[in-house]
Amino acid sequence: MALFAVVYAYPAGSEAPRDTHRPAHRAYLGELADRGHLLVSGPLSNPAGEGGLLVLRADSA
Incomplete structure (x- = not known):
């Protein structure tokens, strides 16, 4: 198996949806x-x- 790095940036104003979905x-x-x-x-x-x-x-990937 290979290793993969996923780097991502949160869009501005995404705090509320991220908080909602964070537990799942x-x-x-x-x-x-x-x-x-x-x-x-x-x-x-x-x-x-x-x-x-x-x-x-x-x-x-």
Whole structure:
């Protein structure tokens, strides 16, 4: 299996929808981690805005 990094930025004004969906998002990431697909995940903060990083193990992108 290959490793893939997913880097993403949150659009302006997306705080409320992210808060709504965060519990399901974290549960799904937990399932991926339990199956050995998600190696690392977490928030990113930089001058251009906030976002996130996922490092995944998978057969293809």
